[in-house]
Amino acid sequence: MWAIMTLKNPVAASQTPEKVAERMASICRFENQNNESNMHWDSTIWQDCEIELMYLRPGDFFFQPPGVLHLVYTPRACVASGGHFYNYDSLHLTEWTRRIQHLQSNAVTNQDPARVKEALNMMMLNFPNNQGKYFYRRALAALCRMVLAENEYIHQQQAKLKFGNKLDQKAEAMAEIVARVCFEISPAPGDERKLTVDALAKILEGDYREPGVAFRLEPETVQTIEKLALKYWEAFSAKKKKTTKKG
Incomplete structure (x- = not known):
């Protein structure tokens, strides 16, 4: 199960790298920096993200562009391999x-x-x-x-x-x-x-x-x-x- 995460607000893509990096780090850490209680593991951080879920079956290949936030869950034991290349x-x-x-x-x-x-x-x-x-x-x-x-x-x-x-x-x-x-x-x-x-x-x-x-x-x-x-x-x-x- 492969999930792709994208920010709902298209303006986010034009922000400075520092701001984008900070936001992406918060999403990856699963913590909301704006939460007044400073609570970690806060799922509200994902509310501004669209999540698209794909199911990869035996023999499937999936090509993902650079810089894509993603989640991976394997429901049963398997062998998978991955790599990267430049284009x-x-x-x-x-x-x-x-x-x-x-x-x-x-x-x-x-x-x-x-x-x-x-x-x-x-x-x-x-x-x-x-x-x-x-x-x-x-x-x-x-x-x-x-x-x-x-x-x-x-x-x-x-x-x-x-x-x-x-x-x-x-x-x-x-x-x-x-x-x-x-x-x-x-x-x-x-x-x-x-x-x-x-x-x-x-x-x-x-x-x-x-x-x-x-x-x-x-x-x-x-x-x-x-x-x-x-x-x-x-x-x-x-x-x-x-x-x-x-x-």
């Missing part, structure tokens, strides 16, 4: 979910998937190989931001992550190039990373469920991205050789 079309939901978990991971999830950064890095580097395919503006902006600002998505009480290997460096460079080409973000020299991350955050403002306008990855766009990437790799290699020679 270019739903990365705006992945980014929003990771932000909520960054704020309230102790309450809203019992999952901390491993090697997320590596998976997103590979998706970022693979982006130019999708010539002719359609992408969503906010979903792509979400991918760029997650690659560039990973420390804003780690779970509560976890130490800041330290990266800097070749895969990280290439993916982060690609994210900045894609932001420049696809979103026309051109920050002043010296502040590229911070200003790019802030500009991407502006694109992600609003209803987290909206993927944004669809656009086709045209051959000209791919050529521009590849040309800028090649310049970066050449400059990076030259800098590395220079540093090695000095050493």
Whole structure:
């Protein structure tokens, strides 16, 4: 028995991540923060939620989008398996979910998937190989931001992550190039990373469920991205050789 919970008030989806995270944490803890008696395990917290119940039978598969509040009850002994994957079309939901978990991971999830950064890095580097395919503006902006600002998505009480290997460096460079080409973000020299991350955050403002306008990855766009990437790799290699020679 699989239950999906959604907030009745559609305005809730456009609130700040901090407010949404606090509300979702209250629902998951089953406690009403507005109750004057401070009573825990208060079912009134669910009154502003719609609950849709599904019955999964042997052999059924169920695909659930990122960030969905859900309840699971198994009426008899069984064996079930689950997992997760990332999809270019739903990365705006992945980014929003990771932000909520960054704020309230102790309450809203019992999952901390491993090697997320590596998976997103590979998706970022693979982006130019999708010539002719359609992408969503906010979903792509979400991918760029997650690659560039990973420390804003780690779970509560976890130490800041330290990266800097070749895969990280290439993916982060690609994210900045894609932001420049696809979103026309051109920050002043010296502040590229911070200003790019802030500009991407502006694109992600609003209803987290909206993927944004669809656009086709045209051959000209791919050529521009590849040309800028090649310049970066050449400059990076030259800098590395220079540093090695000095050493």
